[in-house]
Amino acid sequence: MTFPTSSKGVLGQFAVPDEALVAAQKTHAAGYTHFDMLTPFPVHGMDDAMGLKRSWVPYLTAVLAFFGIVAAQAMMLYIMVYDWPMNFGGKPAFAWPAFIPITFELMVLFAAIGTAIIAVWAGKRDTVPQPPPMLIKTGATRDKFVVWISATDPKFNPANTLAFVQSLGAHGVKLVDEKGDAHA
Amino acid sequence: MKLPNKPMQLAVVLGALAGFGVLAFLMINPKQGYAPKQPIFFQHKRMAGDPNWVTDANGKEVNLGGYQIPCRYCHTMPYEGRHSTLPSTDICMNCHSVVGQDKEWVLVLKGYWERGEPIPWVKVHDLPDFVYYDHSAHLNAVDDKGQPKLDCVNCHLDVKNDSVVQVRTKFNMGWCVECHRKPEMAASTDCVTCHR
């Protein structure tokens, strides 16, 4: 597994998204930075509650789309005009209207595939060490809204953090150690 | 970017390699270096090659090279016909009814001659059946000064000094087109020039 090196941290579960939102605000307000909210579905307002900024992925999409346009035009110009111009039905080599569909398609192709890959990658890069999914069932992919504070957080202190999470009203608060074992 | 797990990494790497492999294979021409086994170990360099006289152990002057027989002594028709033609056996026998009577391969040649069988040469410069190449149209082409544009060696390279005939050039369509495109050749790159 190439996933985050540290699996140490504290987690606590909530049953409804509203509670998780409040918990996220409080955790953020408490000065934790290496914390995360794990939810079965994206909860509206969670980014603000956690103090996260807008995703930067869309800017890259624009770059990729532009690259797609350039690549398509370059390919077709090279092939149809420069490398071996031929006479198709009396049209000139540079029959530009015919180049539009492929340009559009390649733009979408580059932008879409690139965006998806970058978003998945960014999801890994822009995050704190996660509770190891193979070892711990957080319930966050099922019916639980989980607050997770990683041990890498400068403010992390197993006892205090545990207490803090419990103070948020979370259930099943656990301390996860390096081996991924959970302790209540 | 880091891929999440080993199998995925492996799959991507293998996929990419396979893709590039296929691509490279399509670009490399399998014709180059083609040198099939011939029924007679015929050496162009002994016939058309440059002479190489040496003194052997017995102090005799022997020619280890060739006799500079001109191409068209054997390949008679390149200027007149589509094919340069392989020599009919009687052309071989012009000399070999006298010369080299004891040589292993000359005996094989004579065997074909006695039996009246054609020598089953294996085609080396074998164009696909849908390519129409005309030796005469190439060799008779002249430039503005009236000089011939091409000679045998332009395409067949130094075949006269080969011991085994083989395809020395890329010998694919790209190779033909490369030359046809040269402005000084003033040749056509229309499809029907070769395909019809």
Added chain:
Amino acid sequence: MTTPSPYSTVMDDAALTGRPIVLTGQGPFGGDREVDEPLVTGAKKYLDVDQDICVHTEQFPTRRWWIAFTIALAFLGMLGVALATLFYVGMGIVAPNSPVGWGTFIVNFVFWIGIGHAGTLISAVLFLFRQKWRTAINRSAEAMTLFAVACAGIFPLIHLGRIWFAYWLVPIPNGRGPLWVNFNSALAWDIFAISTYGLVSLTFWYVGLLPDLATVRDRATHPWRKALYNALSLGWTGSNRAWRHYEAAYLILAALATPLVFSVHTIVSFDFATSVMPGWHATIFPPYFVIGAIFSGFAMVITLMTIMRWVFKLKNYITLNHMEAMAKVIMLTGMLVGFAYITEFFMAWYSGSAWEGFIFRNRVFGPYGWAYAIMFGCNAIVPQVFWFKALRRNPWVLFIVSILVNIGMWFERYVIVVTSLYRDFLPSSWGEFNLTRFDWMILLGSFGLFFTLFLLFVRVLPAIAVSEVKGVMDPSVAQGAQK
């Protein structure tokens, strides 16, 4: 939670009315309050969703599944036999001939591509329009898209005379000069459009699957299964920091897929529209094709959802309200398609072109008028039954209409391909077009391929977008027990 959710009272989809629930006296000023009926019925909890949807990937398939799968496999086998004969003997075994150079293969191609438009449309366009009801159907509709594109994709290949050279369509460097591709040809555009569409749809679908694959992983007990689904889910944990990018990307994908969806069928229509043949050479084709694609795609979604509701007992997730919403789309697009048919005639008359006029008169009154009648009847007239709410909410009516619409849409392509070509410019070369048994085998076999793939999909992957469904549930009803 002081007020109990109105949704807890709706226990199954038969109880749905298709109208808002009126909460008497609960309005802000003491009046009535109307809330939409729930998208998930049966007072399901989050864990019930997991169970109801993921269980099919975990247990030995049901009898119903096996029956369906066996039939699908039999049809797939038929496709295999037909294709083997096709490859050995040649294109002559199917119907095309001299005036009609394209036959059922291209008809099937356009048909399947059309089907393939609904999935992305539902995912992307409805997503952009914030239509929450899409969550019940988007996953299977996207899968349907992929399989329909796969079915569609084989047809341009097998309709080639020498399929082993199909790779020449891709501009790869080669030793022939190099000899490339003619980018003037709409078929070359097609290659890019369809492969782009397939890849983007796959990406879109896979990105949507990531959280659900994690759910399946977290339900898994067998370590291998767990490892497999973990790998497939790319280690998804539900992190909101990942959701942040994920949601941005999903929105962008939707925004890209929307024009893509329109462009693909536009380009498919260019295969015809950029030609010189009367009946094909028409500027109306792009919108006409796109609308037709949405129309047929939704019909296919209804067909599939009806079957899924039955086979997998998913009536609480794919409710009658969902079906009714799709019926409305069918009715709207059906009328648009009908409008396009009439517009074509108007243009043929208004253009004053004798060629064009003849083709269109001949379509209706000529020997292939029956095909036109099927097309017009099934596509423009039959969907009018959906003016009646009772019929919109009757699963049998929906099922039958959806099948009729797909028959009609197949014949629409048949009419376009065949009746434009079989009597073209020179009367001397006019001909006929008669399907052979191999045409039928390949057409029905493509359904075999489609359903085989679809049944395998529902067997190994969550057929409904679990995380998205959870997102549209009322947490007060759906929340898990507090431990």
Added chain:
Amino acid sequence: MSAHEETPRPVASAKLPILDNALARRDFLKLGGGIATTAALTTLGCQPPQENSLPFVEMPEGLRTQGRPKFYATVSAGAPVLVRTREGRPILITPNPACPAKVGVSVRAQAALLDLYDPDRAQGPLSIRRGKGNPLKVDWLTVGTEVVRQLKAKAGDVVLLTEPITGPATTTLIADLVRTLNIRHVSYSPLGSDVQTQAAEALFGRPYLPRPNLAHAALIVGFGAEFLDQPETGMELEFAKRREPNAEGGMSRFIQLEGRLSLTGANADTRIRVRDSQLANVAAALAHTLIVSRKYGPLASNEAVIAALTPFAPSDVQTPTGLTAQVFERLADELINAAGRAVVLSGITATATTNGLTLETAVALINLTLGNYEGPAFDRQALCTCATPGPAALASLVEAMKAGQVKTLILAGVNPVYDAPRALGFAEALASVELLVSLNDRLDETSRLCDYLAPASHPLESWSDTAMPGIAVAVAQPVLRPLYDTHGLTDILVSWGASAGSGGALEAAALAARPDAKNPAQKSAGSAGYHFIRNHLVTHVVGDAKSWDDLLRSGFVAEATVIGRWTGLTPPASPNTITARPLTTDPGMMPLIGIGFDTNTFALTDAGLQALPTLMGKPTASPADLELQLYPHFALHDGRQANNGWLQELPDPITRLTWASAVSIAPKRFAEMGLKDGDLMEVSVGEVTLTLPAYRHAGLHNDQLAIPLGQGRTHCGEIGKNVGVNAFTLMGQHTGRFVRAALPVTLKKQGGFQQLPGAQGADVIDRKPRPLVPLTTLAAYQKNPKSGTEQEEGGRTIWPEREKKGPQWGMAIDLNKCTGCAKCVVGCQAENNIPVVGPQTIIAGREMSWLRIDRYYDAPEKAGGWGDEVWAGPLDVVEEPVTVFEPMLCQHCENAPCETVCPFNATMHSEDGLNQQVYNRCVGTRYCANNCPFKVRRYNWFEYSKAQTNPLFSLVFPEIKAHAIRNTRGRMQMKNNPEVTVRSRGVMEKCSFCVQRIREARAESTRQGNKATLKDGDVVTACMEACPTEAIVFGDLNDPNSRAAKLCADARSMRLLESVGVKPAVHYLTKVRNDNT
């Protein structure tokens, strides 16, 4: 080469080098057919299959420049032709260009090439034992011994039954045999007609008439004339010359009276429907109008003539003929206006009625009274083979056979079991003959009832000679050694004759057996037959050995003096002194040919005047409500080449049917009976009933049916067997003639259905909405030369015009000269290796011909225009159709829509204006074919050039077996032109403007040091070469002085579909109909 003289080689080494090499070529071509696999493997990087290159052991002289064609002038199907060979294989038969009129070349002559490689030919002598058990292989000696024993007896009971033989040498050979060995010679042709000679003999005392030259005819009136249906008559070019609107002396006018719309009638300006049985009455009534009513011409004062014509007053024959007196008045007006410059003629089908003699007599009287025979339109100098023998001789032979007077019967080139009327009882009579030897080329219907089949070689494999109209003598020389163990007919007759002791044959055999001067170990070159023919022709025709070489080079001699020397007659001093020399010694048999020339006038003899009342008889009523015409199949003629795929697949110019025989029914009757094409009908003549599909034949007289002859062969080979029905069984007899027209017939719907393999979509063209054929009348043309070419203009284009450098190839097709004869179609098929696809494939709409001749019936002007019903061919259009032919081939459009849509770069424009199609690049999307407005692109739906034998798939799809049978058996692929790629399945193909010829012309120019610059006429396409009327002209449109460019610039020139903007390179010149009445 000196080396090989010093070292003599065993004879075996030189064993058929031509053939061996040709076989090697065949293997090469098979690989060529397998482009798909080979190329696929190549591109995937596997080594291609290793190919051997076999040089000659000794290079034969004349084959030194391999890869270039050689040409031989010879004879095919009785016409002088040029055979193109490659590496010893004949690959194309074209009209002999040295013969200016391209005389007499029919599609059968062109397609004979395919017969050469026909695997169903007998491959050696067989003992057949009259069909009991399987044929056994025997050797030539066995057969020869048996026959020679009978010949030596000289008992007068040996009969040689042959097809009509015209060559002077062969005729003399047979006459020698008849004289020295006391055998009888009978010649027979099922389509033979001696009606004209009988009439001529009776009227003028000599059995021939002068030959019409239509180039000088201002008016042609045909009574069932068939000169275009029978290209052997060699009148096509002369006819076409006078059809130009600006022809010298004015455009000719052609009026045809006929029952069935024939190709000749389709080319008429005015066509009057008269059923066959009434043609004689109509001709006689016309003669009556001219001679009796109008008192025109010298006969008007002849009492005997007037008396004979009296019963034929137009008013008296109005009921049976259906023609009013006004029609005759109009015809008489036109004839009188053109008197002396007109030609009135009939055809062999029209005269094959019970009253055919009346028709011929009336025609002769009209010509005579108008002075036409003295006019320029009749060539009295020309050699004229007037008659082919009628069946009387065969009938007497059958009598003799039945009476046991025939002990031995040798058949050569005849198949009476198939084509003689059943009532004659030929097959039954065979039982009374002791020894039956067939010299036919295959185990046909007659041969299989014989004792031996001693197969004669194909004409391209053997020596013979022939005489033909318009020229004198042509020599057929072998182009290759026999492919099988066969001998030429002349060789067989000479060697048998020599063995039996016949003088002339002995001499020739001795020459053949003489040792070679150079090489005493070998016999001299040339067979016995060769020596006989050479001896005879050198002595009696060409005069000396040098002229013999010239004869071989040119293929024919045409000087009149030669005729004199040949016939043994000197040009006559006075008329009526020449009689045809009977070339058989048996007075019971027919004279083989009539030959005549005459510098004086034709006049009625006294005997003729006396015979006139008998000849004319009384007006005959029609035999029944419905009458039947049996006409020679356009392509197959009498069916002897029925196993020829090219001919079977050649669409009839009028019916456009292939691979079938159908009963033609008039459109009105067809509608009344509620039929559709392909409904099975029962057609009964007397006792005989045939079941065959119905066909709606436009322009057919309502009371007439028509069925083509030549189909329904049961034993001709795998390709032609059981195609259609044998209509010869319906043939009747009347006073020693076969009756093929005006047969009383009943027609009944049988109930079944059989799809007709037709090559035409809709029959009709309504030129208002679809101006696709430029057509006008002479009056309109004279007012406005552009009339008929009106069409919608194209719109603007966003692209600039392309620069045109160098030649831009194009073609002009003069529809006025095009008679629809289809020779271009066969020429193209042979030149371009176009496969034979078979009836099922035609039905599916997948014909392969690159060049087709569209046949349309022009919809007449109608107030308010026609609706869509016009395309179904309403009665108003098809009852009296105006037929136009339009050769349709790839138009090589400047803005070709096909090029734009091919994603694979398999079709694009060349610099010299060709629309290129690259087979090896084509992957087969068929997009180009869809987008072709002319639908000239052809797709290889199946593998035609390579047998697919997988037993499993043969079960799943049996049609692949049929494709193998038609294209790949035996040596069939040897016919292929090595200059044209053999296409594999899944590949689009189309007319290439014979690009192989363009490239070869450029190569030749390069070899000449001219830098690939071409002059006008350097490139001749196969269709242009085959066209007898010079309707097709190919050339450089960028060179304003080329013939093609000049024609394309003519006011009559029209490019099709200007509104689509494709700019074709093929220009059509308006067909002008001479409506000046």
